[in-house]
Amino acid sequence: MTETGTARFGPLWVDGVRVAETELTSLAAVIHRGLRGLPSGSVVQLPAEPPVGLVARTVVGELDLVHVLGEDTLAYAGMDAAALxxxxxxxxxxxxxxxxxxxxxTARLAATxxxxxxxxxxxxxxxxxxFQASALQERLRFEAGExxxxxxxxxxxxxxxxxxxWSRYGVGLMLEHTSPLRTFIPRLVExxxxxxxxxxxxxAMLLSAARRDDAVAAGIDRLRLLNVGGDVLPPSLVEAARAVCDQRLLDGYGLTEAGPNVAVNCPEFYREGTVGRPLPGVRVRIDDGQIMVSSPSVLLGYVRDGNVVPQTDADGWLATGDLGSVDDQGYLKVVGRRKEVIIVHGRTFAPIAVEDALRAVPGVDDAGVVAVREEHATRDRVHAFVRAESNGTDADELRRRCVEALPSxxxxxxxxxVDELPLLPSGKLDRNALREVVRACT
Structure with missing residues (x-):
C-alpha cells in the first residue's frame, strides 16, 4: 500500500502490468507541485490514461480543486478548465x-x-x-490483500x-484499460x-466463455464478489449464471446523480431478483412507481453554462426516472426507465421484459427493444433488434420463435x-442509436 497525503493507494495493475509504488508517489508529487497555487474550486481536466488519471483525482481533491471525468463533460457544463x-x-x-x-x-464533474x-x-x-466510498466499503467489506x-x-x-x-482503503486494483473486452476474462482466470x-x-460474455471453458467457470467460482451494475440485470443472465457456476450475481443499482451507488447486494444481504438493500445512510421511497433517493451523496445539481442547477426537491429527494418497488425486507427491485416504458392500448410493457423474453428463445444471443412514433401514426410502433447466436439456426425458424415469445x-x-447491438461507452444498450436506425429506415 502506498500512502501520500490523505490517499492510501492499494497495489495497482494496468493491463496486467504492476505499477511500482515509487511511480505512484512520484506522480502524486509532480501533480501536486504543478497545481499548487490554483484558487480553490478551479476546474482541472484529467487524462483518461492510468495511472496518471487515477492518482490525479486524489491530488486534485487534497487541494480543494474540481476534477473532471470524461472528455466532453466540460462542454456539457459550459465551462473551461483552469488547468489540464x-x-x-x-x-x-x-x-x-x-x-x-x-x-x-464542488469536487467532481461527471457526465451522465x-x-x-x-x-x-x-x-x-x-x-x-x-460518503459513497465509506458506505460502499461498509457494505462490501474489502480486506487487506484483496x-x-x-x-x-x-x-x-x-x-x-x-x-x-483503491485510493482510500488500500484495496488492490487490476484495471483493464486498453482492450478490456478482450482481456478481462483471461485476467480473471490467470x-x-x-x-x-x-x-x-x-x-453475458463471461458466462458464454464459461460454458465453453471450465477454467473460466472455475475462475468465476473463486471470486468473493461478482458485482453487476450499470443497467438492469436480465433474469435470463441470472439463469445462465446458475447453469455454469455456483456464484451469486451481486446486482446493484445507482445513477451518476446519486453519487452513484444507491443499493447493492452483498453476501450477507442478498435477494435474487433485486438490487439489494440501500447502502447505509441512503433512503429510498417509491412515488407513483418511480424510485426516489435521499442520500448524502446526491448531486449538487447539473452544471449548465457554468451554473449549478439543483435537481432535488425542497426536502432533498432526487427523482431518478427509474421504475421500481421495495419489498417488506427493504430490498429494492428496478424495472427500467420511466421514459422507456412502452404503452400499447393502455397497457404498459417494460422494454427489459420484452428483451428478456427474446433472450430466452433458443438461438438468440441478445436483444434490444425500442418504441418509436412513426410519421402520421397514432401510437408508437415497437421495434425489436435481435442478435442471433452463431450456431447455424435457420433464420425463418428463429424469427417464428421470436414472434411466439413476444408478450401478448x-x-x-x-x-x-443484427450482427451487433450498439452500446454506450458505459456498456449500456444505446437505445437512441436503435431509434436512429428505425428513423433512417422509415
Whole structure:
C-alpha cells in the first residue's frame, strides 16, 4: 500500500502490468507541485490514461480543486478548465477565456451516460464522494490483500466509485484499460482477483466463455464478489449464471446523480431478483412507481453554462426516472426507465421484459427493444433488434420463435436481425442509436 497525503493507494495493475509504488508517489508529487497555487474550486481536466488519471483525482481533491471525468463533460457544463494534466502527469495552466473556470463547493464533474437523451454535467461535493466510498466499503467489506478486477471506464460513475475504494482503503486494483473486452476474462482466470465489476453485456460474455471453458467457470467460482451494475440485470443472465457456476450475481443499482451507488447486494444481504438493500445512510421511497433517493451523496445539481442547477426537491429527494418497488425486507427491485416504458392500448410493457423474453428463445444471443412514433401514426410502433447466436439456426425458424415469445398484447413488432447491438461507452444498450436506425429506415 502506498500512502501520500490523505490517499492510501492499494497495489495497482494496468493491463496486467504492476505499477511500482515509487511511480505512484512520484506522480502524486509532480501533480501536486504543478497545481499548487490554483484558487480553490478551479476546474482541472484529467487524462483518461492510468495511472496518471487515477492518482490525479486524489491530488486534485487534497487541494480543494474540481476534477473532471470524461472528455466532453466540460462542454456539457459550459465551462473551461483552469488547468489540464497530460498523460505524463505534467500540469498545463490555461489562459483565462470567456467561459467560467471555477466551481466553488464542488469536487467532481461527471457526465451522465446519455442513455435517455442529451448528457448532463453532474456536480458532486467532497462530502458526497467521501460518503459513497465509506458506505460502499461498509457494505462490501474489502480486506487487506484483496484485489478488484475492473474492466470498466473510470471516467464513468460506476468505475469511478471502484477507484475510490483503491485510493482510500488500500484495496488492490487490476484495471483493464486498453482492450478490456478482450482481456478481462483471461485476467480473471490467470490472476485470481477477489472481485470483478461488470455491466450486463460483459457478464453475458463471461458466462458464454464459461460454458465453453471450465477454467473460466472455475475462475468465476473463486471470486468473493461478482458485482453487476450499470443497467438492469436480465433474469435470463441470472439463469445462465446458475447453469455454469455456483456464484451469486451481486446486482446493484445507482445513477451518476446519486453519487452513484444507491443499493447493492452483498453476501450477507442478498435477494435474487433485486438490487439489494440501500447502502447505509441512503433512503429510498417509491412515488407513483418511480424510485426516489435521499442520500448524502446526491448531486449538487447539473452544471449548465457554468451554473449549478439543483435537481432535488425542497426536502432533498432526487427523482431518478427509474421504475421500481421495495419489498417488506427493504430490498429494492428496478424495472427500467420511466421514459422507456412502452404503452400499447393502455397497457404498459417494460422494454427489459420484452428483451428478456427474446433472450430466452433458443438461438438468440441478445436483444434490444425500442418504441418509436412513426410519421402520421397514432401510437408508437415497437421495434425489436435481435442478435442471433452463431450456431447455424435457420433464420425463418428463429424469427417464428421470436414472434411466439413476444408478450401478448404488445401488437405488431418489427423484428430485425443484427450482427451487433450498439452500446454506450458505459456498456449500456444505446437505445437512441436503435431509434436512429428505425428513423433512417422509415
Amino acid at each position: 494534466i497530460d498523460a505524463d502527469g505534467v500540469v498545463h495552466r490555461r489562459a483565462p477565456g470567456l467561459r467560467p473556470r471555477r466551481l466553488p463547493g 451516460s446519455g442513455s435517455t437523451g442529451h448528457p448532463e454535467a453532474v456536480a458532486h461535493g467532497r462530502e458526497a464522494i467521501t 484485489v478488484m478486477l475492473l474492466p470498466l471506464q473510470t471516467a464513468h460513475a460506476y468505475g469511478a466509485s471502484v477507484v475510490e475504494l 490472476h485470481k482477483p477477489s472481485s470483478v465489476d461488470l455491466v450486463p453485456s460483459m457478464l 398484447g404488445l401488437g405488431p413488432v418489427r423484428l430485425r436481425f
